[in-house]
Amino acid sequence: MDYQDVIQNMSLEQIISVIEVLQKSSDSYLFIMDLNEDIYMISEKATKRFPFDTMVIENCTEMLKQVVYPSDYAMVEADIVKCASGDQDSHALEYRWFDRKGKVVWINCKGTVVVGPEGHRLLIGRVSELGKKAKADNVTGLRREVRFRLDAEAILRDRPQSVHYMMRIGIDNFKEINEKEGLEAGDEVLQELAECIVASVDESVDVYRLLADEFMIMDASTNDSVGAKTVYNRIKRKVTQTVRQKEYSRFYTISAGVMEEGFEDKTADEILRLTEFALNEAKRNGRNQMAVFDQENYNEYLRRLDIRKAMRRDVNNDFNGFQVFYQPIVKAPDFQVVGAEALLRWGNERYGNVSPAVFIPILEESGLIIPVGRYVLREAARTCKKWRESIGDFKIHVNLSYVQVHKSDLMKDVETCIEEVGLEPDSLVLEVTESGYIETNDRIKEIFSELKDKNIDLALDDFGTGYSNMRYLKEIEAKTVKIDRSFVIQALQNEHDYNIINHIIDMVHSLGSSVCMEGIEQSDELDKMMKTHPDMIQGYYFGKPSPKEQFENQFLQTINSP
Numbered sequence: 103m104d105y106q107d108v109i110q111n112m113s114l115e116q117i118i119s120v121i122e123v124l125q126k127s128s129d130s131y132l133f134i135m136d137l138n139e140d141i142y143m144i145s146e147k148a149t150k151r152f153p154f155d156t157m158v159i160e161n162c163t164e165m166l167k168q169v170v171y172p173s174d175y176a177m178v179e180a181d182i183v184k185c186a187s188g189d190q191d192s193h194a195l196e197y198r199w200f201d202r203k204g205k206v207v208w209i210n211c212k213g214t215v216v217v218g219p220e221g222h223r224l225l226i227g228r229v230s231e232l233g234k235k236a237k238a239d240n241v242t243g244l245r246r247e248v249r250f251r252l253d254a255e256a257i258l259r260d261r262p263q264s265v266h267y268m269m270r271i272g273i274d275n276f277k278e279i280n281e282k283e284g285l286e287a288g289d290e291v292l293q294e295l296a297e298c299i300v301a302s303v304d305e306s307v308d309v310y311r312l313l314a315d316e317f318m319i320m321d322a323s324t325n326d327s328v329g330a331k332t333v334y335n336r337i338k339r340k341v342t343q344t345v346r347q348k349e350y351s352r353f354y355t356i357s358a359g360v361m362e363e364g365f366e367d368k369t370a371d372e373i374l375r376l377t378e379f380a381l382n383e384a385k386r387n388g389r390n391q392m393a394v395f396d397q398e399n400y401n402e403y404l405r406r407l408d409i410r411k412a413m414r415r416d417v418n419n420d421f422n423g424f425q426v427f428y429q430p431i432v433k434a435p436d437f438q439v440v441g442a443e444a445l446l447r448w449g450n451e452r453y454g455n456v457s458p459a460v461f462i463p464i465l466e467e468s469g470l471i472i473p474v475g476r477y478v479l480r481e482a483a484r485t486c487k488k489w490r491e492s493i494g495d496f497k498i499h500v501n502l503s504y505v506q507v508h509k510s511d512l513m514k515d516v517e518t519c520i521e522e523v524g525l526e527p528d529s530l531v532l533e534v535t536e537s538g539y540i541e542t543n544d545r546i547k548e549i550f551s552e553l554k555d556k557n558i559d560l561a562l563d564d565f566g567t568g569y570s571n572m573r574y575l576k577e578i579e580a581k582t583v584k585i586d587r588s589f590v591i592q593a594l595q596n597e598h599d600y601n602i603i604n605h606i607i608d609m610v611h612s613l614g615s616s617v618c619m620e621g622i623e624q625s626d627e628l629d630k631m632m633k634t635h636p637d638m639i640q641g642y643y644f645g646k647p648s649p650k651e652q653f654e655n656q657f658l659q660t661i662n663s664p
Contacts, residue, residue: 130228135162135213137186137223142166148229153202171198171206171243173305185225191215193225196232198243206243208232239311241289242296247374250310250318254370257322262365266327269319269334270377271299274355274389276315283352288315291354294344295337302336304328318377330360334392357384358392379403410464412450417473423450424474426481427647430657431499431618431640434632439657441497441531442489443640444482445647446474462503471503472510479515483523483530485650490529492658499531499561507534513552527556533563534578550578561618565589565606575613583610587621587641593634594627604634611635 131148135141142162144154152169159165163179170178174197184190193213198206213227232245239246257265273279273295280288292315299309299317306323321327338356345353359380361373368376376395384393416423428442446462449455465471479500486498506512520527532553550560561582562575575583585603593600607617622628622641631639645657 130230132228133213133226135182135225137182137215137225139222144229151201152199152207169199171200174198182225185213185215186223188223193227196245199229201240205240207240208243208245242292242311244296244300244309244311244317246310247312247318250308250312250320251370251374253308254320254373257320258365258368258370258373261322262368264322264324265365266321266323267319267330267360267362268321268365268373268377269330269361269392270312270359270374270381271295271317271319271334271337271356272358272381272385273315274357274385276354279352279354287352291315291352295341295356298337298340298344302333302340312374316381318374330358330362330394331392334358334360338390355390357381357389359384359395360392361395364397376400406460406464409453409456409461410468410470412452413448413461413465413470413474414468416448416450417470421474421477424448424477425649426478426485427649428485428653429640429647430645430653431497431638432644434636434639437639437644439493440495440638441499442653442657443499443533443647444478444485444501446478446501447647466503466505469505469509471505475503475506475510476515476519479519480523483519483525486529487523487525489654489658490526495529497529497531497559499533501533501563507546507549512549516553516558517556527558531559531561531582533561533584534580547577554579575610575615580615582616582618582638584618584620584640585636590619590621590627590631594630600630600634603631607634607636 131145131151133142133144133148135143140160140162142159142165143157144159146157148154149157154165154169166178167175178195178197181190181193181195185193191214193211193215196208196210199209201207208231210230210232211227212230213225216224216226231240232249254268273291276288276291279291292311295317296309296311299319303309303319303321304323304325306325308320308322310318310320312318319333321330321333341354341356359377359382361377361380365373379400380393380395383396383399384391387393413423425447427445427447429445430439431441431443432438433440446458447455448458448461462471465474482498482500486496489498490496502512506515516530516532519525520530534550553560559581560578561584562578562580563584564586565575565583583606585606589599589603593603610617616637618638618640619631619634619636620640622631622639622643624643627641628639628643645653648656
């Protein structure tokens with residue numbers, strides 16, 4: 103006797119009793135649907151979670167219309183009809199129900215058709231919440247990343263050419279919303295955005311919620327695609343309308359990263375990684391915009407990662423591959439060498455000599471600039487101590503990254519270096535770069551004040567490249583102002599800018615500070631800029647950055663007037 107024979111000899115009351123016993127050892131909700139009488143029986147636990155008034159519901163077709171998500175109902179009804187007619191003997195679908203609070207819950211419903219008492223066809227099975235298995239999200243009503251991986255793997259394997267685009271969307275300021283307004287407010291924003299996304303795409307386009315505040319749209323439909331850019335703009339407009347309707351009580355914007363081609367031979371993991379890169383590109387470029395994945399940009403990103411890895415290895419290998427070069431600084435008007443700027447260089451066998459414009463930002467982003475900065479300071483201080491034996495008032499200029507200023511114990515590093523090397527503090531000049539990072543931090547201003555108290559000079563570097571350097575000059579009281587070459591070039595080409603430099607130099611002198619003119623390369627440039635009366639000159643005309651030994655051979659003797 104098989105289980106169908108057992109069921110045929112049981113009354114409905116006995117079957118319900120068995121279900122209740124089995125329910126105690128299951129997280130799923132067990133059910134029986136009498137396909138002949140349109141009667142639905144479900145475990146008592148389900149009536150507490152979903153809007154079922156009783157365990158036994160008559161006219162269950164109408165009842166399911168109230169429980170099943172509207173756009174899923176036709177699919178569910180058609181499948182049940184097949185089970186009732188004998189066209190199929192099982193039911194296995196994933197779709198959405200409403201819970202008692204009206205929230206959407208993704209469920210997996212599986213059942214088998216058996217012949218019950220009086221020959222009735224019974225669909226017996228269980229309902230499981232996909233949200234409990236991380237396959238669906240009960241906050242937004244969307245399927246989760248696990249389901250995206252399954253769907254994407256199938257499509258990428260069987261018909262990658264059918265994919266129009268995949269779009270990863272993220273909320274630009276979601277962390278701020280959660281921190282300021284709480285997790286409930288964050289959930290409301292996620293619900294709003296999910297509704298905006300679903301309303302902006304065709305029903306045949308799949309939408310998923312990934313981790314945290316990110317969503318994925320996968321358009322692999324057979325319909326004509328309206329295009330990723332059009333969809334993104336639709337979503338943005340709906341978000342704007344939603345924010346406006348709520349009177350800007352909670353403001354947020356969205357960015358998106360898109361793949362529109364190259365899906366052949368890709369896996370779901372690769373799609374997630376590449377769209378994440380594109381999304382981050384959109385945010386790096388200013389947020390509230392869409393970025394299309396670009397293979398060249400991605401290759402450059404991977405190159406930067408490889409460079410960072412190589413530099414980290416070299417830092418741990420006693421700074422192998424790093425070297426300090428020195429560029430002379432001469433005094434005007436006699437052009438005697440009075441100092442040098444210490445400039446970091448790095449290279450390895452694979453990449454050769456890498457430009458500082460490439461590797462310095464990588465050092466800063468990774469935090470490696472802190473140990474490397476200590477290395478440069480130490481090497482420069484040792485060199486300066488030696489060179490002061492030839493030029494008694496020689497000064498060494500060392501650049502400070504904003505990362506060093508903000509995230510390291512700068513004062514301790516400087517004091518330790520001076521003490522260990524035995525360098526006179528007044529022979530060290532610290533050049534402040536990225537000065538925009540210092541304006542709102544009182545602690546940073548205190549550090550600069552402490553440096554001046556220790557008789558260590560400060561220089562304001564790249565003057566003329568920012569819009570508010572005047573304020574920084576006042577705030578940090580720099581002993582030296584270095585006028586950037588880009589500003590010098592403008593002054594050489596434009597009389598108006600030339601007059602501005604004249605006024606700036608007069609102002610700096612009136613504050614008791616000195617001016618160093620950077621980037622002088624030609625004799626005619628020197629002749630014209632000397633008329634503005636700078637105190638010092640730095641540029642290729644007097645010497646390019648060079649290793650310590652080469653500098654010693656060339657510049658430890660007084661440079662003659664050109």
